[in-house]
Amino acid sequence: MMDRHSTSARIAVIGLGPRGLGALESLAALLQGQGAPLSVDVFDPFPAKGAGPNFDPQESATCLLNIPFRDIAIDGPAFSRCGGFGAWLGGRAAPDSFPPRADLGRYLEARLADLVDLGLLDMTFLAQSVDTIAKADGGWTLRAGGTSHGPYAEVLLTVGQPAVTPDEQLAAWQDHAAASTAVLEQAYPARRLTAKAADWTGKGVAIRGLALSAFDILRVLTTGQGGRFAQGRYYPSGREPARILPFSLDGKPPYPKPATAALDAAFTPLPAETEAVAAAIAAAVQDTPAGAEQRINAALAPAALRIMRAHGAAPAPRMIADWLQTEWSAPGQQEHGDAREILQNGIAIAAGLSPPTIGYTIGQLWRKWQNDLRAGYNSALPSPETARAILGFDEGLKRYSYGPPLTSSRELKALLDCGLVDLDLCADPEIAMTGSGWTLSKGARMADVSVMVDGVMPPPDLSRICADPMAGLVASGKVVAHGAGLSARTAPDGCVMDDAGRPLPGLCLLGRLALGSVIAVDSLHDCFGRAGDRWAEGVLRRLGLMACL
Numbered sequence: 098m099m100d101r102h103s104t105s106a107r108i109a110v111i112g113l114g115p116r117g118l119g120a121l122e123s124l125a126a127l128l129q130g131q132g133a134p135l136s137v138d139v140f141d142p143f144p145a146k147g148a149g150p151n152f153d154p155q156e157s158a159t160c161l162l163n164i165p166f167r168d169i170a171i172d173g174p175a176f177s178r179c180g181g182f183g184a185w186l187g188g189r190a191a192p193d194s195f196p197p198r199a200d201l202g203r204y205l206e207a208r209l210a211d212l213v214d215l216g217l218l219d220m221t222f223l224a225q226s227v228d229t230i231a232k233a234d235g236g237w238t239l240r241a242g243g244t245s246h247g248p249y250a251e252v253l254l255t256v257g258q259p260a261v262t263p264d265e266q267l268a269a270w271q272d273h274a275a276a277s278t279a280v281l282e283q284a285y286p287a288r289r290l291t292a293k294a295a296d297w298t299g300k301g302v303a304i305r306g307l308a309l310s311a312f313d314i315l316r317v318l319t320t321g322q323g324g325r326f327a328q329g330r331y332y333p334s335g336r337e338p339a340r341i342l343p344f345s346l347d348g349k350p351p352y353p354k355p356a357t358a359a360l361d362a363a364f365t366p367l368p369a370e371t372e373a374v375a376a377a378i379a380a381a382v383q384d385t386p387a388g389a390e391q392r393i394n395a396a397l398a399p400a401a402l403r404i405m406r407a408h409g410a411a412p413a414p415r416m417i418a419d420w421l422q423t424e425w426s427a428p429g430q431q432e433h434g435d436a437r438e439i440l441q442n443g444i445a446i447a448a449g450l451s452p453p454t455i456g457y458t459i460g461q462l463w464r465k466w467q468n469d470l471r472a473g474y475n476s477a478l479p480s481p482e483t484a485r486a487i488l489g490f491d492e493g494l495k496r497y498s499y500g501p502p503l504t505s506s507r508e509l510k511a512l513l514d515c516g517l518v519d520l521d522l523c524a525d526p527e528i529a530m531t532g533s534g535w536t537l538s539k540g541a542r543m544a545d546v547s548v549m550v551d552g553v554m555p556p557p558d559l560s561r562i563c564a565d566p567m568a569g570l571v572a573s574g575k576v577v578a579h580g581a582g583l584s585a586r587t588a589p590d591g592c593v594m595d596d597a598g599r600p601l602p603g604l605c606l607l608g609r610l611a612l613g614s615v616i617a618v619d620s621l622h623d624c625f626g627r628a629g630d631r632w633a634e635g636v637l638r639r640l641g642l643m644a645c646l
């Protein structure tokens with residue numbers, strides 16, 4: 098509770114996943130323990146502090162990072178005694194491996210413990226969920242655990258993806274599962290799903306979603322039940338479902354990342370190409386959607402052409418220009434062939450056995466330019482129209498830039514080969530609810546399942562958020578969407594902005610719920626990047642504490 102006689106400014110951080118940790122580290126790095134009169138209350142009921150649910154150290158080891166070990170660049174501030182993830186692991190991970198997310202979570206917990214131990218910030222941790230945020234004399238008050246806290250001069254929301262009202266399909270399935278023997282489960286926590294799946298031996302299981310979570314779910318249903326992969330084959334334990342049917346709207350699996358550092362290096366842009374792209378992005382965010390497209394395409398195309406030529410492919414420059422143009426108007430729609438063909442092509446390219454396609458090349462370049470994208474985009478607030486266009490382009494390219502490890506794609510292929518996974522109905526099947534489950538169908542083909550696992554991450558749509566305090570902030574109009582289809586309007590330092598574009602002093606939001614005001618949020622690299630630094634600088638500036646440093 099507030100000590101009203103204290104001269105110390107009080108701030109609150111709500112949510113202590115990786116982004117909350119990154120923000121606290123940024124603040125500590127600026128203050129450098131120089132005794133600034135500032136105290137921080139950190140609220141989060143989740144036990145894995147600093148790791149959050151997605152990197153929960155208790156999570157199943159079958160849940161892998163989607164970044165190879167060699168590319169995990171979250172070394173932390175200079176004061177941190179943990180060093181980078183590699184140093185902390187003591188050289189136990191191979192550079193090309195994709196470590197379990199739980200291992201990364203243990204590292205993040207250690208980073209937080211180190212920050213606490215160094216005493217650079219005066220922090221109090223409250224294992225409570227915040228329900229309400231209200232404007233008050235002297236700042237903001239919070240309600241958590243039935244108690245009022247504050248006022249705080251500054252409140253930072255780093256709450257990840259809060260619960261949303263289910264989409265129409267999921268809501269109908271929830272009712273169906275409640276009224277029948279049909280089983281509907283969420284993908285996470287995967288350790289919970291692993292225990293549930295022990296009852297699914299011999300059953301039909303469908304997976305909604307064919308993106309990264311589908312690979313976690315497939316492992317839960319296979320190696321999680323005692324099976325194993327070896328020499329490109331799957332050896333069942335006998336405890337698996339009879340058949341697994343993943344599906345999505347387009348039915349296309351994502352493309353795996355290049356298998357090794359050497360293969361990956363062939364997609365590395367030259368410094369001049371990166372400079373050109375960084376400049377194009379910085380100018381694009383201030384431009385119209387058409388101008389943004391033209392600038393980004395013009396900067397991307399030469400690098401893609403150079404890399405494809407180096408791989409022995411020689412597409413006409415016009416083909417690359419056409420590919421890029423189509424990608425803006427129909428993001429993610431350009432691959433032809435069925436799911437198996439796309440999977441096999443992706444495996445061959447990632448293993449260096451086939452030359453990369455235009456899409457694969459551009460997707461890898463775009464992955465390597467994610468930090469440049471953030472730097473150019475997040476330091477300015479694009480118009481809603483331009484934001485939608487750039488966001489659409491970035492989201493579409495995720496089928497390449499956020500691809501799984503090659504091993505995951507090979508596992509999917511092995512499961513297809515042995516008939517445990519069936520992709521024949523994977524592209525937007527008709528789905529009917531039946532007495533004991535669901536029937537998936539497409540043309541003459543159909544399959545019955547009694548279990549449905551939902552592996553779709555909901556979009557950060559403010560109007561669907563049902564968890565407080567975000568739901569309350571949206572309902573009261575304090576947090577507004579930057580535009581249709583976009584998430585919260587925030588300034589580059591995370592300050593929440595009202596409908597008229599005025600900042601709400603002292604209320605900040607970082608992460609996925611600000612998508613549109615910021616970009617490329619669904620990555621660890623964003624949690625420990627410049628966004629946290631800008632927030633910390635903004636806080637100290639508003640509190641008049643810059644002079645203390």
Ligand SMILES: Cc1cc2nc3c(=O)[nH]c(=O)nc-3n(C[C@H](O)[C@H](O)[C@H](O)COP(=O)(O)OP(=O)(O)OC[C@H]3O[C@@H](n4cnc5c(N)ncnc54)[C@H](O)[C@@H]3O)c2cc1C
Pocket residue numbers: 111112113114115116117140141142143148149150151152161162163164198225226227228255256257258259285310554565566607608609618619620621622624
């Ligand atoms: C399944 C999954 C796997 C992923 N894998 C990767 C990966 O391999 N690599 C990668 O770079 N990115 C990955 N991501 C992206 C990931 O979202 C981010 O990297 C990161 O977890 C985001 O961190 P965050 O702190 O913003 O949110 P979170 O990690 O979700 O943390 C939010 C925290 O806020 C707390 N909270 C929420 N509401 C309240 C409240 N009202 N009061 C108090 N506390 C509250 C929650 O308990 C939680 O601890 C993955 C995401 C998912 C969903």
